[in-house]
Amino acid sequence: MSDVSVRFAPSPTGSLHIGGARTALYNWLYARHCGGKFLLRIEDTDKERSTPENIRIILDGMRWMGLDWDGEPVMQSERIGIHRPLIERLIDEGGAYRCTCTKDELDAKREAAQAEKRKYLYDRKCRDAGHGPDCGEHVVRLKMPVEGEIVVKDLILGDVTFNAAELDDWIIARSDHSPTYNFVVVADDHDMGVTHVIRGNDHLNNTPKQLVVYQALGFDIPAFAHIPMVHGPDGKKLSKRHGASAVTELREMGLLPEAVRNYLARLGWSHGDQELFTDAELIEHFDVANVNASATVMDFAKLEWINQQKILAMTPDALAERLLPYLIERGYSVEAGPWLTTLAANIQERFKNLVEMADHVRYFFEEPSAYDEAAVKKWFKADTGAILNEIADGLEALDPFDEAGIEGVINGVVEKHETKLGKVAQPIRIAVTGSSISPGIFETLALLDKERSVARIRKAAAHATQHQAEKQG
Numbered sequence: 097m098s099d100v101s102v103r104f105a106p107s108p109t110g111s112l113h114i115g116g117a118r119t120a121l122y123n124w125l126y127a128r129h130c131g132g133k134f135l136l137r138i139e140d141t142d143k144e145r146s147t148p149e150n151i152r153i154i155l156d157g158m159r160w161m162g163l164d165w166d167g168e169p170v171m172q173s174e175r176i177g178i179h180r181p182l183i184e185r186l187i188d189e190g191g192a193y194r195c196t197c198t199k200d201e202l203d204a205k206r207e208a209a210q211a212e213k214r215k216y217l218y219d220r221k222c223r224d225a226g227h228g229p230d231c232g233e234h235v236v237r238l239k240m241p242v243e244g245e246i247v248v249k250d251l252i253l254g255d256v257t258f259n260a261a262e263l264d265d266w267i268i269a270r271s272d273h274s275p276t277y278n279f280v281v282v283a284d285d286h287d288m289g290v291t292h293v294i295r296g297n298d299h300l301n302n303t304p305k306q307l308v309v310y311q312a313l314g315f316d317i318p319a320f321a322h323i324p325m326v327h328g329p330d331g332k333k334l335s336k337r338h339g340a341s342a343v344t345e346l347r348e349m350g351l352l353p354e355a356v357r358n359y360l361a362r363l364g365w366s367h368g369d370q371e372l373f374t375d376a377e378l379i380e381h382f383d384v385a386n387v388n389a390s391a392t393v394m395d396f397a398k399l400e401w402i403n404q405q406k407i408l409a410m411t412p413d414a415l416a417e418r419l420l421p422y423l424i425e426r427g428y429s430v431e432a433g434p435w436l437t438t439l440a441a442n443i444q445e446r447f448k449n450l451v452e453m454a455d456h457v458r459y460f461f462e463e464p465s466a467y468d469e470a471a472v473k474k475w476f477k478a479d480t481g482a483i484l485n486e487i488a489d490g491l492e493a494l495d496p497f498d499e500a501g502i503e504g505v506i507n508g509v510v511e512k513h514e515t516k517l518g519k520v521a522q523p524i525r526i527a528v529t530g531s532s533i534s535p536g537i538f539e540t541l542a543l544l545d546k547e548r549s550v551a552r553i554r555k556a557a558a559h560a561t562q563h564q565a566e567k568q569g
């Protein structure tokens with residue numbers, strides 16, 4: 097095993113977003129590529145906004161995405177015992193100091209800065225005051241460099257330079273002693289042995305602050321890689337309005353996790369002009385340093401195309417297994433087995449996602465409640481009632497009720513009436529599915545079984561006869 101350790105560190109203040117899932121994926125791919133560790137840390141220190149329900153949704157989303165993490169998830173809120181001594185140490189060593197400035201005092205200074213249209217920065221009044229532990233109510237501030245530059249060496253963005261004069265001595269522990277976010281991230285990343293911090297570039301502005309904590313504590317500085325945000329086609333932050341924004345919605349759209357992995361990996365990263373990757377190929381080729389620095393735009397049509405390619409590449413058995421939960425969710429009585437595998441094989445080439453498939457096959461589980469009017473108008477002719485009844489008779493006598501036998505019966509009727517298969521097949525489709533769209537008619541009838549096929553064809557025959565009578569009357 098290499099010594100590379102990366103982590104995904106979601107805040108459970110909402111669900112797992114597509115952008116977050118991509119950050120997780122890049123961490124996972126990089127860890128697997130290097131033979132290192134992929135760790136998970138739940139940043140649940142915001143007690144009001146972090147909920148157990150959100151934690152569950154995030155973990156489920158990670159599992160659905162197939163992003164398995166190493167070891168137990170680390171809960172940030174349970175690690176105060178690690179954070180607190182580090183703050184004491186920083187004060188003792190002079191890297192941080194107690195600040196007793198009151199809220200009123202700071203508010204007045206902030207207002208004065210605003211009035212003068214100046215950016216407000218803490219004026220470092222307590223920096224050299226040497227306040228001891230008994231100074232009364234206080235916060236703890238980090239001594240930031242007063243001048244010069246802080247350079248973030250980023251694997252994707254290159255060197256990003258921050259002017260020290262624009263950053264103040266920020267608070268690392270509040271007056272209730274609780275450590276603040278940017279401090280805790282460093283303490284945890286160091287404690288967890290993180291070697292590469294791969295995260296969204298919405299955190300880039302935190303990095304210079306975090307770098308100073310690393311330096312003050314004498315910790316090794318990890319490599320940083322800030323990955324660009326995922327936007328909607330209009331350039332705005334991705335939201336449900338663009339199609340979907342949460343990972344749960346991707347599942348609800350009938351997408352396969354391997355398609356989502358392939359698409360999100362390819363979004364902002366490439367390997368030549370290859371579009372379709374197996375997981376093994378992604379792991380082999382992915383390097384975080386090759387991620388594109390510019391913002392990326394979510395293209396749901398392309399995601400769906402990849403999904404279709406993954407569906408086509410599956411064995412019918414595998415497809416059946418993936419389809420099954422969608423069928424059960426719709427209340428259909430169905431189980432895994434040869435019947436379902438045959439169904440999967442018959443519809444595999446026709447649909448782009450599992451939802452379209454599951455919705456389409458409803459007629460195998462429920463009798464169609466009505467016939468598509470336009471289809472009836474187009475395909476039910478004067479002789480349709482008689483033809484359908486003859487086919488029903490033939491099918492009823494068939495034993496075994498299999499595709500070849502069904503084909504024989506239908507072709508026999510077609511020949512007898514000197515018509516064409518298409519003209520007969522469409523009314524049968526309408527009879528069994530309610531509309532004129534279905535996979536091959538012989539396969540469909542075989543899957544439906546004899547009893548239901550015959551009953552539906554007879555019912556449609558009656559309807560066709562009545563339809564003609566109405567037309568003439």
Ligand code: GLU
Pocket residue numbers: 104105106107139281294295296299
């Ligand atoms: N908890 C942060 C987030 O959800 C990530 C922080 C980090 O990766 O350093 O955006």
